[in-house]
Amino acid sequence: MDSSGISALQGAVFVVGVYEGVVPLVARVFDWHPVLAFPLLLPEPFWWIVSVLVIIAAVVLLEVLDQRKPSG
DSSP, X not given: OOHHHHHHHHHHHHHHHIIIIIHHHHXXXXXXXXXXXXXXXXXXXXXXXXXXXXXXXXXXXXXXXXXXXXXX
């Protein structure tokens, strides 16, 4: 995969990581109801576990993609 494809994939991973990981955590604090934050549909003890796991997975995947990006 070329550099532009990896950059596009990194952008998608970042957006999903923020919207499915960070947004549910912030939404509960401020009592927001985002439409596509799927972890908020889970019962009480599981939604935050899923949100944290999404954040961790996004960070790991972004690092892996960054290492795969050709330099130069």
